[in-house]
Amino acid sequence: MKNEELETFRVYIAEYKTKLTNKFRTRKKWTPPNKNHVLAVIPGTILDVLVKEKQKVAEGETILILEAMKMANRITMPFNGVISKIHVEKGDIVPKNHIMIELK
Amino acid sequence: MSLKQFIQELRERKEIAKSGGGEKAMQKQKAMGKLTARQRITSILDTDSFQEYDMFVEHAARDFDMEKKTLHGDGVIIGTGTIYGAPICIYAQDFTVAGGSLGLMHSRKICKIMDHALKMRVPLIGINDSGGARIQEGVNSLAGYGEIFFRNTMASGVIPQISVILGPCAGGAVYSPALTDFVFVVDNISKMFITGPSVIKTVLGEDYTMEEVGGAKVHCEISGNAHFYAESEKECFDQIKKLISYIPRNNQIRSKTIEPKNPTLKKKIESIVPGDPKLPYDMRELICSVADNSEFFEVMEHFAANIIIGFGRMKGETVGFVANQPMVLAGVLDCDSSDKAARFIRFCDSFQIPLITLEDMPGYLPGIDQEHMGVIRHGAKVLYSYCEATVPKITVIIRKAYGGGYIAMNSRHMRADFVFAWPTAEIAVMGPEGAANIVFKKEIESAVDPEAMRQSKIQEYKEKFANPYVAAAKGYVDEVIEPSETRSRLLHALEVSRDKVAYRPEKKHGIPPF
Numbered sequence: 198m199k200n201e202e203l204e205t206f207r208v209y210i211a212e213y214k215t216k217l218t219n220k221f222r223t224r225k226k227w228t229p230p231n232k233n234h235v236l237a238v239i240p241g242t243i244l245d246v247l248v249k250e251k252q253k254v255a256e257g258e259t260i261l262i263l264e265a266m267k268m269a270n271r272i273t274m275p276f277n278g279v280i281s282k283i284h285v286e287k288g289d290i291v292p293k294n295h296i297m298i299e300l301k
Numbered sequence: 302m303s304l305k306q307f308i309q310e311l312r313e314r315k316e317i318a319k320s321g322g323g324e325k326a327m328q329k330q331k332a333m334g335k336l337t338a339r340q341r342i343t344s345i346l347d348t349d350s351f352q353e354y355d356m357f358v359e360h361a362a363r364d365f366d367m368e369k370k371t372l373h374g375d376g377v378i379i380g381t382g383t384i385y386g387a388p389i390c391i392y393a394q395d396f397t398v399a400g401g402s403l404g405l406m407h408s409r410k411i412c413k414i415m416d417h418a419l420k421m422r423v424p425l426i427g428i429n430d431s432g433g434a435r436i437q438e439g440v441n442s443l444a445g446y447g448e449i450f451f452r453n454t455m456a457s458g459v460i461p462q463i464s465v466i467l468g469p470c471a472g473g474a475v476y477s478p479a480l481t482d483f484v485f486v487v488d489n490i491s492k493m494f495i496t497g498p499s500v501i502k503t504v505l506g507e508d509y510t511m512e513e514v515g516g517a518k519v520h521c522e523i524s525g526n527a528h529f530y531a532e533s534e535k536e537c538f539d540q541i542k543k544l545i546s547y548i549p550r551n552n553q554i555r556s557k558t559i560e561p562k563n564p565t566l567k568k569k570i571e572s573i574v575p576g577d578p579k580l581p582y583d584m585r586e587l588i589c590s591v592a593d594n595s596e597f598f599e600v601m602e603h604f605a606a607n608i609i610i611g612f613g614r615m616k617g618e619t620v621g622f623v624a625n626q627p628m629v630l631a632g633v634l635d636c637d638s639s640d641k642a643a644r645f646i647r648f649c650d651s652f653q654i655p656l657i658t659l660e661d662m663p664g665y666l667p668g669i670d671q672e673h674m675g676v677i678r679h680g681a682k683v684l685y686s687y688c689e690a691t692v693p694k695i696t697v698i699i700r701k702a703y704g705g706g707y708i709a710m711n712s713r714h715m716r717a718d719f720v721f722a723w724p725t726a727e728i729a730v731m732g733p734e735g736a737a738n739i740v741f742k743k744e745i746e747s748a749v750d751p752e753a754m755r756q757s758k759i760q761e762y763k764e765k766f767a768n769p770y771v772a773a774a775k776g777y778v779d780e781v782i783e784p785s786e787t788r789s790r791l792l793h794a795l796e797v798s799r800d801k802v803a804y805r806p807e808k809k810h811g812i813p814p815f
Contacts (some may be wrong), residue, residue, distance in 0.1 A: 203581065206631050207631060207675055208631055208633055208663045208664055208666070208667065208732075209663075209664065209667060209731065209732065209735045210373040210734040210735040210738065211579065211663060211734050211735065212579065213579050213580075213581070213627070213631035213663065214579060214580055214581055215581050215627065215628060215629060215630055215631040215632075216581075216629050216630075217629075217630060218605075218606055218607070218629060218630060219522065220522065220523055220637070221630060225670070226670075227669045227670055227673065231811075239502070240504055240505045266502075290504070290505060290506040292505050292507065300582055301783065
């Protein structure tokens with residue numbers, strides 16, 4: 198076996214020579230969630246956007262409707278705040294974790 | 302009418318039934334690089350051993366003009382036969398008949414052969430090649446799947462169940478294979494998914510090919526749904542036959558014993574493993590150096606390759622090997638490798654196959670992704686399955702056995718029957734580098750030359766703890782052995798454990814951390 202194929206791999210403090218798997222190599226790096234982002238928790242279609250940019254919205258109010266799995270899901274405001282940016286419009290198809298709305 | 306005429310009529314009827322979806326559909330099947338359902342069955346079974354039942358079953362659809370259609374055998378072939386002379390129950394969905402779609406009678410045929418398999422205590426092989434539920438039959442079709450799933454579950458741990466995916470297997474249909482013990486797939490032919498590319502396209506607007514969503518490679522490397530990967534149907538059938546040769550017919554009897562053969566590997570066992578615990582080697586070589594005829598039949602070769610599972614023989618008798626693979630990800634335990642090992646351990650325990658564990662692992666894979674994926678509950682599966690297993694369990698610690706990994710990999714404390722260690726074994730809470738940093742934190746920080754102090758303390762810890770003798774002094778390791786003794790020690794240990802009796806408290810069933 199040639200040592201060139203091997204990579205240095207750290208487990209705690211020790212470094213080992215080993216091969217990496219594709220699954221490990223292509224794993225997604227975790228980033229802490231941004232509380233100002235309203236993400237699509239499920240892939241679906243935007244049925245309606247009920248707010249406008251710069252609008253002040255109170256916690257719990259519905260800001261948009263995301264249809265997914267044959268269900269119209271009401272997406273509500275997570276805290277009292279302002280809509281800073283809207284990234285979607287009626288009819289858009291969004292994947293999971295797509296940033297739909299940014300808040301302030 | 303003379304008897305001859307009756308026989309003639311029967312023969313004609315059989316010919317028609319065997320024509321499946323007709324010449325055109327058969328040609329189409331062939332053009333996709335696929336064998337027909339009957340060819341598949343006869344290729345897997347011993348020559349001329351196949352006996353078919355329910356050839357004249359007719360479908361039960363009465364709506365949407367379906368009553369005017371004839372679907373020969375309702376799109377599935379069932380029967381019994383032998384592999385290497387041992388009985389087998391088998392079914393194969395016939396894609397040429399209404400796309401192999403599953404209707405009421407189709408499912409009843411499958412259930413009939415499943416009931417036979419469980420009653421007669423013989424292995425079941427299911428060949429899946431189906432477009433899915435027959436929509437015209439509505440809930441009857443769903444009921445059919447449900448009945449199959451129930452039987453899969455009842456048969457689990459009683460008879461070996463094998464699923465072969467040789468075409469599409471989509472939607473609810475995937476759960477029968479998922480409930481069985483071994484899933485075989487073939488490149489470019491097998492397609493397995495809950496929601497296929499067309500649904501993903503409609504919902505998400507994203508384009509994927511069937512191969513990308515649920516092809517053979519995906520299930521062998523990424524999802525871990527499949528256990529055996531083949532390039533062709535022929536290779537796949539050879540793998541099935543090989544597997545059958547290793548496993549017993551049911552949970553009441555042992556695997557067939559074959560003539561014992563010594564390992565043939567030329568390489569000396571001492572030359573396989575580097576002395577430096579940070580350098581890798583291929584653990585499969587080590588397995589081959591102890592197994593009969595140096596033969597090792599690996600299961601899930603491409604998934605979570607940091608752990609190795611599979612079958613071999615010791616003195617002609619089947620054993621299951623579980624071994625860390627230092628060559629991949631340094632042999633760490635993680636979510637995937639834990640799942641992989643745990644299920645295999647339970648299979649071996651269910652079917653009276655002794656377990657040999659070869660250990661060389663630096664611990665659990667650190668990382669936030671592993672923690673978030675639940676490495677705690679996944680890792681717990683390994684502990685659970687080793688603890689509950691009552692088959693003979695033997696461990697050989699080759700080099701590293703650190704921390705939780707030492708406990709998990711069939712340690713004495715999990716009720717291993719024999720624990721051996723090579724003189725190269727390092728059995729400790731963690732590697733010397735990490736341990737020295739914690740234990741001698743003050744000394745290192747206050748030293749004039751902290752790095753020199755660190756190195757000397759690492760050395761001190763190494764000498765004190767990174768060896769097999771501390772564990773041997775407490776009896777956690779039964780014996781420290783020379784590498785060249787490994788096979789003879791294992792053979793003896795297996796021999797004296799043959800009639801092992803181990804009790805577990807009576808219960809309905811445990812609650813493993815699924």
